[in-house]
Amino acid sequence: MCDDGLMTSPTHRAIALLSLFSVAQCWSGAALADRLGVSPRTIRRDVNRLRDMGFPIEAEQGPEGGYRLRTGGDHYLAVLDDAQSVSVAVALLQAAAGAPVTSTADSLRAIETLRHLLPSSVLSSVKSVHAASGTVDVGWNVPPDTRLIAELAAACNRKVRVRFRYCDSRGRVSSRDVEPLRILTTGNAWYCVSFDLNRQALRSFRLDRITELTVTTFRAERRDLPDPVRYLQQNLTETPRWPVWARVRYLAPLEMIVGEVPRLYGSCRSAEDGTTEVTAGAEDWDALAGHLALIAIKLGVTMQPISPPEFSDALVRIGRRITSFGAP
Known part of the structure; x- marks a missing residue:
């Protein structure tokens, strides 16, 4: 019950x-x-x-x-148009990614129910998104473009090449010709793991940074490649992908700190003396200093900067800024 x-x-x-x-x-x-x-x-x-x-x-x-x-025949859920049906499938996949186990099961069963109720013209798009998609356990909040997800998912399933314009984390824009493999969501952000034909290597692309997508009819080649889910997991949590990085020590045990540092931003390890060392990255020094200092303030523990000097300078700037708030 x-x-x-x-x-x-x-x-x-x-x-x-x-x-x-x-x-x-x-x-x-x-x-x-x-x-x-x-x-x-x-x-x-x-x-x-x-x-x-x-x-x-x-x-x-x-x-x-x-x-x-x-199910079947001409009876289907008429209250949703094509775009709304794909959006529902995307939303249910996101719910399955970020929800507790019981809600995950309900979301996946709801997707299965939709598959029985939609007309064939819409069902192909929903099936394509479901078949080509997966989840990875890291997160932040980027709204999905359901039309882009559907087009890339179809390309994955048809095993054809695509090209698009891509803006990386530093604002550099380039043209990419790729063979898309999987569409993956962290629960809050969407990625396309693809074989990059120009770089001849596996790459991951955030969907909110993709523009001018063109799906071609050129078939993708059969390649012996790493598992896309494992690749993205490692790429998001192990690769130093942020412009600035720092190491700090919290005078607190690992179990107290680890839940405060999202794996997308950094990693934690327990030191021999029972303290916790954190390696984390961000877009700039002040943002990184603010985030790591806030953890110490929130938990009421001491934080000691380890490296580099630029991070320590940023902490001083943040401290002066906070002190100025109380000035008359």
Whole structure:
């Protein structure tokens, strides 16, 4: 039985019902009421609400009867247009990436339900996004361009080359010809892991930095390449990709510090004396000094800069700035 507090919301119940229909097409009213922790009368109201939204749910009488979600034919979820359907698939993938295990399962089942309800013209795009996408456990917040995701996902599945303009983290713009392999999300940002034809190497590209995408008809070659998910994980968490880096020591145990340093920005290790050393990067010295100092202030611990001198200078600037706030 589901949590009573959660299931008081009609929206949550509607999502839960769709999730259950992806597990089994036919459910008795009593079984649905038991699973959602509500009365059979509430189930009838929720089913009617889904019908009003365009979901083809039928009621079958008799001992083997119940509610059945009809699939196939000309019946599909008419309240979503093509772009909205792809957006829903993208949103569910993001939910699966960043949610607890139970919500992840619901999101993936909801994707499966959509696949049974959409017309073939839209279903191909949703299937393409789902098949070519995956998740990586690091994060920040960059809204996805669902049209770009759909086009790159289609290129991945068709195994064709693409070209685009790309702006790197330092603002340099270049033209890229690549063979896209996978579309991956950290839960908050999207990347395309591709074989770069100009550099003859695997590369990852943030989708919000891609413009002027052209999908070609040239077939991608068969190559023996590393796993795209593992490559991106290492690229985001191990490669010194920020313009400035610093090392500091916190006079606190590792378990106290590690949750405060996102893996996208740096790494932590426990020193022999029980303190924690952090290596972290950022776009500039003042931003890095502010972020690392804030950890010490938040936790009430001492931070000692190790290297380089530019970081120590930035700490002094930040300190003076904070002190000036209290000046008359």
